[in-house]
Amino acid sequence: MxxxxxxxxxxxxxxxxxxxxxxxxxxxxxxxxxxxxxxxDDRNLLGEVGGEKVAYDEYNKRYEQNTAQFKQQSGQANLTPQIVAYVQENTWNTVISQMILNKEVDKLGLVVGDDETKSMISGNNPDQQIVQAFGNPQTGKVDMNKLNTFLTNLNASKADDPLRQQWRDFTTQLIESKLSQKYVAIVTNGLYVNSLDAKDDYTAKNKLANFKYVSLDYASVPDNKITVTDADYQSYYDEHKTEFKAAQELRTFNYVSFNASPSKADSAAIKQQAEKVATEFKASSNDSLFVQINSETKMPLVYLHKGRLEPKLDSVMFNASKGFMYGPYLSGSSYKIAKLVDTRVEPDSVKARHILIDDKSIGLDKAMAKADSLKKLIEGGKSFADLANLYSVDKNSAVKGGDLGTFGRGAMIPVFDDAVFEAKKGDLKIVASQFGVHLFQVEDQKGSSKVVKVALVDVPLKSSSATQTAAYSKAQAFLGTLTKENFDATAKKEGLQLKTASDVTGIAASFPGVESGRDIVKWAFGAEKGDFSDKVYITGDQYIVAHLTEVKPKGQLSLDAVKKQIESLVKNKVKGKQLVDKLQGALNGSSTIDQVAQKAGSKVVPLQNIVFANPVIPGSSAEYKVIGTVFGSQPNKLSKPVEGQQGVFVFSVDSFINPAALTNAVREKDQLGQALLQRAEPQLFDALKDKANVKDYRAKFL
Known part of the structure; x- marks a missing residue:
């Protein structure tokens, strides 16, 4: 109880x-x-730098900024997977480098004060980025009027004006760059090149060696004449262990691809469809709308100079009449139909200026009215430049009085292009675009040539659902027969080509044979060695099934991980032992290099004017060990066998030609010092990165 x-x-x-x-x-x-x-909560953890977290959302914000900047600079609206990977990698390196630098800067107490920041912007020795942004092309110096006008307009702008944030970001970059310069200067100021260094470098570049050699190539020994043991692999691995370190985790997988590219029947059906579109296109009275509705690629209708169209069109459109139709014709992976909308003669380039009025805040009608009022003021004698400084929201041109410079067609957005190139010299006109309302004036025109406006409709050559289903069914059937052990054998049995993606990084966007392979890479970095893919992966016209064969962790790689990589080198090492014995036998009793060659069944090759700093044997390759041994030898003596890159060598030095004595080491020291400084910064950050114990988890995010 x-x-x-x-x-x-x-x-x-x-x-x-x-x-x-x-x-x-x-x-x-x-x-x-x-x-x-x-x-x-590690869902936002992209990596770590010395225990400090790298947040995904913060990284992604900077990545989006860099992507937008790249698109603006390159003019590419859509980026390839390779370019995306490039921007991602650059963003990652920038983020972790800044975190590493911040830690070092804090330790040393380095700062950039307000006065120093001001000096970088408007002082006697401004930062180079300020010079680029506000410089006078004639003088190469900052145009202080331009800079001061910009700063005045900036201070007068609204608190939420995007330009304010852009300027804050810009000045933050200037400060970070200055801190980096200070830190690097602390390190590089301690680097020194002495006179002995200069003399050694001068000698290495100018001392000449004349010698004769006999060699036996590794390729002269067939693979079936040697036996490579585990001890041979282990010996080679131990000698070169420092070379086998992975900076990041790598994975290797085999894969098979089932092709779903368009069949002949698919191509015929698409061509028939394109012919129907061509008939409708010919009858269309609104070509721009027709393109927007029916074309896969929505290209605006713009005037183009000769040479700007693809060759097939360029050769016919400039001699055709308005309304002329061309196509359907096959171009790349599409059938295309072209229609000549208009032709005209216009200037090759124009010089113009504008005042841009924001229509988002006040509405289009009020913006048009404001532009009209400004137009009347200018026609009445007011300065265009002064009004641009006061009223234009395009601050980059406003500080230059609205000046857009001289440009050809295509440099501006189409609606602005058309208006400017239709106007006459001196005209003041108003046009609305997606950026606002422009009051512009054409200041000059140069040249003249014919331009054409061509409407282009493309009908992509795509696989039919039947073709895709057939390829997918084959891939799915193959996947259904797999186990961890039978991937290669099953592929061979099915007559499928086995492809290999070797040493793929966790953030790779592509691999050999596949341009858009990000999803497959993500699978590989979430799988275990021996796993086959959890589904059929579709990329373009390929249906892919993969098998993870190898995982190389970050850091020191094991012998097993590099065994395949070093196989040929280990074989050469084993062959080298046989060739050393053969040449050693030829050396016994020989007093000249000719006798060695005769006994070894080889020939004597004479070389003249070889320098230590360029250790290349003409007709062969770089032979560092051989050339190094030559410069450490005595003339007129037969060397011992030397195992090189391509084979085993025996040589005899005829003579050395010493350069004139180095009387002034200043130039040599300067050259060496510059080379040392160029290497210092990247090597410094590599060393800091290793020390910071950077952990990279991007494979699960990107």
């Missing part, structure tokens, strides 16, 4: 304990299955 009473009294607490334990087990189980952490 005592026990029952005890249980009754404490049953509530006991139940609460077990329910809580069950809930904890459930939550932990869910976390484990989802790959998260109960105690630390």
């Amino acid at each position: 005592g026990i029952m009473g005890f249980l009754r009294e404490r049953m509530g607490k006991i139940l609460a304990f077990f329910i809580g334990l069950a809930l904890l087990a459930f939550i932990v189980g869910e976390v484990v299955r989802s790959g998260g952490s109960f105690f630390r």
Whole structure:
């Protein structure tokens, strides 16, 4: 009864304990299955630098800024997977380098004060980026009037004006760059090149060696004439262990691809469809609307000079009449139909200026009215430049009096292009675009030539659903027969070509044979060695099934991980032992290099004027060990066998020609010092990066 009473009294607490334990087990189980952490939310953790977290959202913000900047500078609206990967990698390196630098800067107490920041912008020695942005092309110096006008307009702008944030970002970059310069200067100021260094470098570049050699190539020994043991692999690995370090985790997988590219029947059907579109296009009275509705690529209708169209069109459109139709014709992976909309003669280039009025805040009607008022003021004698400084929201041109410079067609947006190139010299006109309302004036025109406006409709050559289904079914059937052990054998049995993606990084966007392979790479970095893909991956016209064959972790790689990589080198090492013995036998009793050649069944090759700094044997390759040994030898003596890159060598030095004595080491020291400085900064950050213990989790995000 005592026990029952005890249980009754404490049953509530006991139940609460077990329910809580069950809930904890459930939550932990869910976390484990989802790959998260109960105690630390790592869903936003992109990496770590010395224990400091790299947040995904902060990285992504900077990545989007860099992407927008790249698109603006390159003029590319859509980026390829390779360009995306390039921008991602650059953004990552910038982020972690800045974090590493910040830690070092804080340790040393380095700062950039307000006065120093001001000096970088408007001082006697402004930052180079300020010179580029506000410089006078004639003088190469900052135009202070331009800079001061910009700063005045900036201070007068609204608090939420995007230009204010852009300027804050710009000045932050200037400060970060200055801190980096200071830190690097602390290190590089301690670098020194002495006179002995200069003399050694001068000698290495100018001392000449004349010698004769005999060689036996590794290729002269067939692979079936040697036996390579585990001890040979181990010996080579131990000698070169420092070379086998991976900066990041790498993975290798085999894959097979099932082709779903358009069949002949698909191509015929698409051509028939394109012919129907061509008939409708010919009858269309609104070509621009027709293109927007029917074309896969929505290209605006713009005037183009000769040479700007693809060759097939360029050769016919400039001699055709308005309304002329061309196509359907096959171009790349599309059938295209072209229609000549208009032709005219216009200037090759114009010089113009404008005042841009924001229509988003006041509405289009009021913006047009404001532009008209400004037009009347200018026609009445007011300065265009002064009004541009006061009223234009395009601050980049406003500080130059609205000047847009001289430009050809295509440099501006189409609606502005058309208006400017239709106008005459001196005209003041108003046109609205997606950026606002422009009041512009044409200041000059140069040249003249014929331009054409061509409407182009493309009908992509795509696989039919039947073709895609057939390819997918084959891939799915193959996937259904796989186990961890039979991938290669099954592929061979099915007559499929086995392809390999070797040493793929976690953020790779592509791999050999596949341009858009990001999803497959993400799978590979979430799989275990031996796994085959969890589904059929579709990329373009390829249906892919993959098999993860190797995982190379970051850091020191094991012998097993590099065994295939070093196979040919180990074989050469084993062959080298045979060739060394053969040449050593030829050396016994020989007093000249000719006798060695005769006994070894080879020939003597004479070389003249070889320098230590360029250790290349003409007609062969770089032979560092051989040339290094030559410059450490005595003339007229037969060397011992030397194992080189391509084979085993025996040589005899005829003579050395020493350069004139180095009387003034200043130039040599300067050259060496400059080379040392160029290497210092990247090597410095590489060393800091290694020390910072950077952890990269991007494979699960990007």
